[in-house]
Amino acid sequence: MNNSVKLLIENNLKKALQEAKNSGLVSWEDLPPVFISQPKREEWGDLSTNLPFLLSEKWDLSTSEIAQILIASLQKEDFLSRVEFAPPGFINLFISPNYLHQTLENILTQKEGFTRFSYGEGRRVQVEFVSANPTGPLHVGHGRAAAVGDSLANILSKAGYQVQKEYYVNDVGGQIERLSRSVWARLEELEGRKVSFPEDGYKGDYIIQIAKEAKDGLRDKLPASCKSSQKTLKLLADFTIRKILDKIKEDLTRFGVKYDSWVTESGFHKGNQVSEVISSLKDKGFVYEKGGALWFKTSEFFKTEEDRVLRRKSGEYTYFASDIAYHQDKFRRGLNWVIDVWGADHIGYVPRLKAAIQALGYPGDSLRVIIYQLVTLKRGEKRISASTRKGEFVPLSQVLDEVGKEAARFFFLSRTCDSHLDFDLELAKKQTPENPVFYVQYAHARISSILNKAKNKGTKMPPLSKVKLDLLVAPEERKLMRELCLLPDIIKEVGESLEPHRLTVWLQSVATIFHQFYTLHQVIGQDEDLSSARLLLVKAVQICLRDVLNLLGISAPEKM
RNA sequence: GCGCCUGUAGCUCAAUUGGAUAGAGCAACGGACUUCGGAUCCGUGAGUUGGGGGUUCGACUCCUCUCAGGCGCGCCA
Numbered sequence: 001m002n003n004s005v006k007l008l009i010e011n012n013l014k015k016a017l018q019e020a021k022n023s024g025l026v027s028w029e030d031l032p033p034v035f036i037s038q039p040k041r042e043e044w045g046d047l048s049t050n051l052p053f054l055l056s057e058k059w060d061l062s063t064s065e066i067a068q069i070l071i072a073s074l075q076k077e078d079f080l081s082r083v084e085f086a087p088p089g090f091i092n093l094f095i096s097p098n099y100l101h102q103t104l105e106n107i108l109t110q111k112e113g114f115t116r117f118s119y120g121e122g123r124r125v126q127v128e129f130v131s132a133n134p135t136g137p138l139h140v141g142h143g144r145a146a147a148v149g150d151s152l153a154n155i156l157s158k159a160g161y162q163v164q165k166e167y168y169v170n171d172v173g174g175q176i177e178r179l180s181r182s183v184w185a186r187l188e189e190l191e192g193r194k195v196s197f198p199e200d201g202y203k204g205d206y207i208i209q210i211a212k213e214a215k216d217g218l219r220d221k222l223p224a225s226c227k228s229s230q231k232t233l234k235l236l237a238d239f240t241i242r243k244i245l246d247k248i249k250e251d252l253t254r255f256g257v258k259y260d261s262w263v264t265e266s267g268f269h270k271g272n273q274v275s276e277v278i279s280s281l282k283d284k285g286f287v288y289e290k291g292g293a294l295w296f297k298t299s300e301f302f303k304t305e306e307d308r309v310l311r312r313k314s315g316e317y318t319y320f321a322s323d324i325a326y327h328q329d330k331f332r333r334g335l336n337w338v339i340d341v342w343g344a345d346h347i348g349y350v351p352r353l354k355a356a357i358q359a360l361g362y363p364g365d366s367l368r369v370i371i372y373q374l375v376t377l378k379r380g381e382k383r384i385s386a387s388t389r390k391g392e393f394v395p396l397s398q399v400l401d402e403v404g405k406e407a408a409r410f411f412f413l414s415r416t417c418d419s420h421l422d423f424d425l426e427l428a429k430k431q432t433p434e435n436p437v438f439y440v441q442y443a444h445a446r447i448s449s450i451l452n453k454a455k456n457k458g459t460k461m462p463p464l465s466k467v468k469l470d471l472l473v474a475p476e477e478r479k480l481m482r483e484l485c486l487l488p489d490i491i492k493e494v495g496e497s498l499e500p501h502r503l504t505v506w507l508q509s510v511a512t513i514f515h516q517f518y519t520l521h522q523v524i525g526q527d528e529d530l531s532s533a534r535l536l537l538v539k540a541v542q543i544c545l546r547d548v549l550n551l552l553g554i555s556a557p558e559k560m
Numbered sequence: 561g562c563g564c565c566u567g568u569a570g571c572u573c574a575a576u577u578g579g580a581u582a583g584a585g586c587a588a589c590g591g592a593c594u595u596c597g598g599a600u601c602c603g604u605g606a607g608u609u610g611g612g613g614g615u616u617c618g619a620c621u622c623c624u625c626u627c628a629g630g631c632g633c634g635c636c637a
Contacts, residue, residue, distance in 0.1 A: 035576095035577095035578095035579095036576095037576050037577095037579075038576055039576095039579090039580075040575090040576095040579095040580075040581080040582085040583085041580080041581080044580070048579090048580090050578090050579060053579085053617070053618090056617090057617095063617085086580075087580095088580085088617060088618080089579090089617075089618095090579080090580070133637065135637095170637060172637095173636075173637060174636060174637075175636075175637055176637095265637095291635085292635090293635055294635095295635095304562075304563065305563095306633085308634095308635095309634085309635045310635095311635085312635040313635060314635075316635085318634095318635065318636085318637090319636070319637045320637095323637095343631090344564080344565065344630080344631050344632080345631060345632065346631095346632080346637095347563080347564050347565080347631065347632055347633095348563075348564080348631090348632045348633055349632085350564090351563095371564080371565080371631095373565060373566075373630075373631080374630075374631065376630080414573075414574085415572090415573065415574090416573095416574090418565060418566075419565085419566065419573075420565075420566060420629085420630060420631090421572085421573090422572070424572085427571090427572080427586090434585080434586070434599075435585095435599095436584090436585065438599055439585090439599070439600090441599090442597085442599050442600080443600095445597075445599090446596085446597060446600090449596070449597055450596050450597095451596095452596095453596055454596080486576095489576095490576085493576075493577095497577075499577095501574085502574095502576080504574095505574065505575090505576095505584085508574095508584070508585080509584085512584085515600055515601065516600095516601070516602095518596080518597095518600075518601085519592090519598095519600065519601045519602085520601085522595070522596065523596060524595095524596050525595075525596075559597090560597085560599070
C-alpha cells in the first residue's frame with residue numbers, strides 16, 4: 001500500500017540518528033525534517049540527502065563526521081547497495097537490485113494500487129473547477145481549468161481522499177438579464193422586426209442559434225407582441241441557460257470530465273441561505289451598514305483589503321454574498337477541505353472569500369484556491385482576445401476538433417499553473433504528429449505490441465518467483481526500474497503540492513528511457529530467461545504509464 | 561498608485577520547492593532500418609537564468625532595488 005522509497009530512507013535516517021543519540025555520540029534532541037532528492041548525475045546515486053549540511057549547523061561536528069555516523073547505520077540496510085559521503089555535505093544512496101526487482105513484483109501484483117496512498121485518511125475534499133457562467137460556450141481558458149481540476153481530483157483520490165467534483169452555476173444577476181435580452185433581440189430580428197441590439201449584450205452567433213431554437217421550443221409561451229416583459233425574459237433566461245449548460249456539459253464530456261454535482265446560485269437565494277448567512281455574520285459582528293448597503297469587514301482579516309458590499313442599497317444581494325452562502329454550504333455538507341480552481345482574473349477575490357470563511361469560524365486553510373494564469377490565444381503571430389461578451393473567443397469545442405482531447409489535456413497539464421501560457425492554434429495543429437503526448441502514448445502502444453506478439457508466439461510467462469530478474473543489467477533496464485521505483489513518491493508529492501504538471505515530466509522521461517531501451521535491446525527471441533525478465537519489465541512499465549496517463553485523463557492506447 | 565503572477569537556449573517550457581556541472585521538445589545541421597511498430601534512436605551547435613545589490617557552505621529558487629509583460633483593484637459576476 002505504501003511504496004514510498006523516500007519514506008523508507010527517511011525512517012532509516014531517523015533510526016540512525018536515534019541510535020547515535022542512544023550511544024552517546026550526540027546529544028541533540030529534535031529530529032530535523034529530512035529532505036531526500038533525486039540527484040542530477042548518475043554517479044551521485046539514485047537518491048541523496050543533504051542531512052549532514054543541516055545537522056552540522058546544529059551540532060558541533062563537521063559534515064563528514066555526521067555523514068560517517070549516518071552511513072555506518074544505513075550500510076546495514078539491504079535495500080541500499082551503496083551509501084557514500086559526497087563532499088561538501090551530501091550522502092548519496094544507491095538502491096539495490098533486489099529492491100528494484102521487488103518494485104517490479106509490487107507493480108505486477110498491485111497494479112494501479114502500486115501508487116496508492118492512504119495519507120488522505122478518507123477525509124472529504126471537493127474540487128470545484130471551470131464553473132463558467134452559463135452565458136456562452138466554454139473557451140480554451142476553461143480547458144486549462146478542466147484539465148487541472150479533473151486531474152487533481154484523480155490524484156487526490158489516489159492519495160486516499162474521498163473526492164467530489166462540483167460545478168457551480170451562476171444563474172442569477174445582471175449577466176443573466178443581459179443574456180436573455182440578447183436572445184430576445186435576436187428573436188425579434190428573426191420575426192423581421194427592427195430592434196437595436198443591447199449595447200452590453202452577448203454578440204456571439206450562438207445567441208442567434210438559441211433564438212431560433214427558442215422560437216420553436218417556446219412557440220406557445222412567447223407573446224406575439226414585441227414587448228419584452230419580465231415574465232418573457234425569465235422564460236427566455238431559463239431556456240437559454242438550459243441550452244448553454246447542455247452545450248457546456250457536452251464539451252466537458254468530450255474533454256473527459258464528469259462532475260459529481262452541479263449546484264446553482266439561484267438555489268441559495270431560494271432557500272434563504274444567503275440572507276441567513278449574512279445575519280449570522282452580522283451576529284458575529286462582521287457586518288455593518290453604510291450608505292444604505294450592508295458591508296462585510298474584510299479589512300479585519302486582511303489589512304490591505306477593503307470592506308465589501310454584501311447587500312446593495314437596492315436590497316439585492318451581491319455575488320459575494322451568495323458565494324459565502326455557497327461555501328458555507330460546502331462545509332455544512334461535511335467537506336473537510338475545499339479546493340477552488342480559478343482563473344487569474346479572480347485573484348483579487350481570494351482574500352475576501354477566505355476572510356468570510358474565517359468569519360464563519362472555519363479555518364483559513366480549509367479553503368485552497370488554485371489560481372491558474374490566463375491562456376493567451378494566438379493564431380501564428382496574431383493575438384486573439386477572449387471575450388464571451390463580444391463573441392470573440394475560441395471555443396473549447398473547436399480546440400477539441402482541431403487538436404483533440406489527448407493533446408489538449410497534455411498541453412494544459414505540462415505547465416505550472418503559475419505560468420502564462422500561449423496557446424497557438426497554428427502550432428497546436430502543426431505540432432500534432434510530434435506532440436509529446438503521442439510520444440508517451442506510443443511507448444505504451446509499443447509495449448502492447450510486444451506483449452501481443454509474445455502471446456501469439458505462445459510464450460509462457462513463468463511464475464513471478466521463477467523469473468530471473470537479475471538478468472536485467474543493462475543501463476536502460478536499470479534506469480527504467482529506478483523511474484518506476486520513484487513513481488509512488490512523485491505521485492505523493494504531486495498530491496501534496498497540487499502540481500499535476502510534474503506527472504507529464506515523469507511520463508516524458510520514462511517514455512524516453514523506454515524508447516532507448518527498445519532500440520538497444522530485443523525483448524522477444526532472446527534466451528528464454530532473459531525474454532521473461534524483459535517481458536516482465538516492460539509489462540511493469542506499461543502498467544505505470546497507463547496509471548499516470550489515467551490520472552491525467554489521457555487514454556493509454558493499445559494501438560495508434 | 562496598490563496587490564498577485566511571469567521573465568531561463570532562436571521558439572514553447574522544465575529544473576525534485578535552497579543543492580552538486582541549469583535540462584527537454586520544437587526548429588537547424590549530420591548520422592542509424594532484411595530483427596518486437598521509424599509517431600523511434602544517436603550525435604552537433606545553441607545560456608551572464610531580464611538587470612544591479614544582498615543573505616550562506618550553496619541562489620533560477622529567498623530578501624531588496626530596478627526594467628519589461630499579464631491579471632486584478634465595482635453596490636459586475
